[in-house]
Amino acid sequence: MKSLTAVLATAATLATLATAQQAVAAPVAGPVGATVTCGSPGAPGFLLTRACVEVTGNQVYFYGQATPTNPAWQPQQVGFRVSGTVVGSAPIAPVALTTLVTAGGTRVGGVTATAPCGSTVVANFSVDQWGWPTSDATVSAVVTC
Numbered sequence: 001m002k003s004l005t006a007v008l009a010t011a012a013t014l015a016t017l018a019t020a021q022q023a024v025a026a027p028v029a030g031p032v033g034a035t036v037t038c039g040s041p042g043a044p045g046f047l048l049t050r051a052c053v054e055v056t057g058n059q060v061y062f063y064g065q066a067t068p069t070n071p072a073w074q075p076q077q078v079g080f081r082v083s084g085t086v087v088g089s090a091p092i093a094p095v096a097l098t099t100l101v102t103a104g105g106t107r108v109g110g111v112t113a114t115a116p117c118g119s120t121v122v123a124n125f126s127v128d129q130w131g132w133p134t135s136d137a138t139v140s141a142v143v144t145c
């Protein structure tokens with residue numbers, strides 16, 4: 001009877017440790033309180049593009065995601081353009097970036113801005129690579145502080 005109790009206690013301890021380990025290994029989605037909104041893909045080309053907006057309080061980060069459409073894609077540097085607008089305000093200057101795009105897809109950093117609570121923001125993301133078809137993507141989100 002004592003050995004059965006010891007076995008059950010050991011099993012319970014192992015189960016608790018495994019649960020704790022899984023909790024520690026859980027992925028973090030971004031800053032606490034951040035809300036990420038990504039739009040529909042742009043026109044298909046060599047890359048599938050999505051415009052995204054990450055909102056934390058009244059801080060807004062405009063960026064894009066680029067995913068190759070060809071499964072045999074080899075990593076390469078690609079030019080992009082990221083811009084954002086707070087509706088009713090002057091447009092935020094676009095940023096031109098060259099980023100290494102890998103086969104699994106790549107997040108392309110962009111523009112940070114401050115927006116009033118309750119305002120609508122719009123992100124634009126496009127391929128800006130000479131000789132490639134454009135793949136413009138847009139998304140809008142509301143800043144809910």
